[in-house]
Amino acid sequence: MGADKRAREVQTEGLIRAIGVFGAGLIVLNSMIGAGIYALPSALAPLGRWGPWMFIAAGLAMATVVITFARLASYFERTGGPVLYTYEAFGPFVCFQTGWLLYLGRVTAMAANTSLLVDYAARFAPVLGTPTARAVTIAAVVGLLTWANVAGVRQGMAAMTALTILKISPLLLLVTVALSQAAPELFWPADPLPVDDLGSAALLLVYAMVGFEGALVTAGETRNPTRTIPLALVPTVLGVAGFYALIQWAYVSLGSAVDPDSPVPLADAAHLVLGPHGATLLTLTAVFSIAGNLAAILVAAPRMTFALGREGLLPGWFAGVNLRTQAPSHSIIFLAVAAALLAISGTFLILAAMSSLARMLAYMISMASLPAIRRTRGEAAWKSEDILAVLALLVCGWVALQSTTQGWLTLFAFAAIGTVLYALERRNQSS
Numbered sequence: 351m352g353a354d355k356r357a358r359e360v361q362t363e364g365l366i367r368a369i370g371v372f373g374a375g376l377i378v379l380n381s382m383i384g385a386g387i388y389a390l391p392s393a394l395a396p397l398g399r400w401g402p403w404m405f406i407a408a409g410l411a412m413a414t415v416v417i418t419f420a421r422l423a424s425y426f427e428r429t430g431g432p433v434l435y436t437y438e439a440f441g442p443f444v445c446f447q448t449g450w451l452l453y454l455g456r457v458t459a460m461a462a463n464t465s466l467l468v469d470y471a472a473r474f475a476p477v478l479g480t481p482t483a484r485a486v487t488i489a490a491v492v493g494l495l496t497w498a499n500v501a502g503v504r505q506g507m508a509a510m511t512a513l514t515i516l517k518i519s520p521l522l523l524l525v526t527v528a529l530s531q532a533a534p535e536l537f538w539p540a541d542p543l544p545v546d547d548l549g550s551a552a553l554l555l556v557y558a559m560v561g562f563e564g565a566l567v568t569a570g571e572t573r574n575p576t577r578t579i580p581l582a583l584v585p586t587v588l589g590v591a592g593f594y595a596l597i598q599w600a601y602v603s604l605g606s607a608v609d610p611d612s613p614v615p616l617a618d619a620a621h622l623v624l625g626p627h628g629a630t631l632l633t634l635t636a637v638f639s640i641a642g643n644l645a646a647i648l649v650a651a652p653r654m655t656f657a658l659g660r661e662g663l664l665p666g667w668f669a670g671v672n673l674r675t676q677a678p679s680h681s682i683i684f685l686a687v688a689a690a691l692l693a694i695s696g697t698f699l700i701l702a703a704m705s706s707l708a709r710m711l712a713y714m715i716s717m718a719s720l721p722a723i724r725r726t727r728g729e730a731a732w733k734s735e736d737i738l739a740v741l742a743l744l745v746c747g748w749v750a751l752q753s754t755t756q757g758w759l760t761l762f763a764f765a766a767i768g769t770v771l772y773a774l775e776r777r778n779q780s781s
Contacts, residue, residue, distance in 0.1 A: 380646035381561030409591020430657030431566030439719030
């Protein structure tokens with residue numbers, strides 16, 4: 351890259367705009383497709399042939415949320431996503447709490463998925479199941495991905511691209527072979543919709559659709575973000591929903607040959623469709639899938655604390671940028687260390703239970719900022735197409751209400767911790 355072009359790409363934040371539509375779509379895809387798809391097919395078995403259609407319905411429901419976020423993204427070019435939206439609309443305190451909740455959800459997800467990745471890998475190397483080897487492997491996995499991201503956003507995106515190819519290809523093979531042998535009537539439900547199972551199934555389905563906000567957070571490193579991010583969001587989310595539906599159809603096509611209580615439903619399905627080596631292939635695919643999800647988290651989540659540090663809501667250290675690579679290295683390292691410690695200790699399990707609740711509330715606050723953001727730009731606060739935003743708020747509110755009392759109490763506890771951190775930083779600034 352020439353010196354003039356590189357200079358144009360480096361913005362006032364000190365970051366390089368190296369992510370295009372394809373890269374933004376990869377972040378969305380990898381943030382959404384992680385470990386969940388390897389458990390969902392059997393979890394949705396009670397829905398039978400309705401299962402695939404429920405994926406499509408969930409995708410359409412979440413599309414209302416994604417479209418609203420795409421409209422928000424069209425107003426901003428800097429790093430931060432929901433942190434920027436809520437700061438402009440509601441001020442620093444609400445901004446901090448929104449970013450804090452989203453960040454906790456990402457740290458928890460990275461810790462949980464790193465642990466799961468090592469558990470899958472232990473099927474090939476049982477020694478990884480021992481505490482010491484497990485801890486060393488977790489540290490090595492996180493360290494390798496951290497190095498790729500500290501080296502620069504291009505290196506982080508390259509790692510994610512390679513992992514995406516490795517994790518999608520075997521799943522496409524399973525879907526292609528299974529559906530080529532399926533009868534046409536498989537695609538249409540033969541029984542009434544099992545309404546009693548919809549509540550628990552809906553929670554799983556909506557949870558599988560979250561994570562798209564990762565592309566919003568990296569706006570400061572995205573080329574022409576006000577156009578690129580909206581173009582990447584909606585097609586990728588709907589594409590992932592369709593991909594999930596195809597996988598569920600492939601699973602349903604095997605009927606009673608698969609065990610609906612199996613913890614590894616796709617490995618079982620691959621064994622039936624592709625033979626003994628199929629199960630091994632899908633297990634390896636799970637490892638690559640989770641690794642791709644971790645790579646996406648390490649690209650997106652550190653930009654949240656970077657933005658909070660830049661806005662003076664966290665210590666300025668978090669806004670530190672590597673002068674050579676223009677990557678937010680301090681925030682990347684902080685996330686990696688925190689996630690590795692949680693994964694090794696296992697204390698992240700409680701956080702995992704409230705991850706979905708935290709995201710739904712953060713989504714609602716972010717979407718509620720749209721009218722105020724429009725007013726500051728001299729536009730009408732509400733427009734006719736905002737019926738989708740209202741539907742999006744209802745979707746997120748309904749999901750949040752499904753949480754347990756323990757989930758709400760845990761959330762409030764972490765919100766209190768965040769309030770203390772915020773107060774300390776504001777006091778340091780005023781002294």
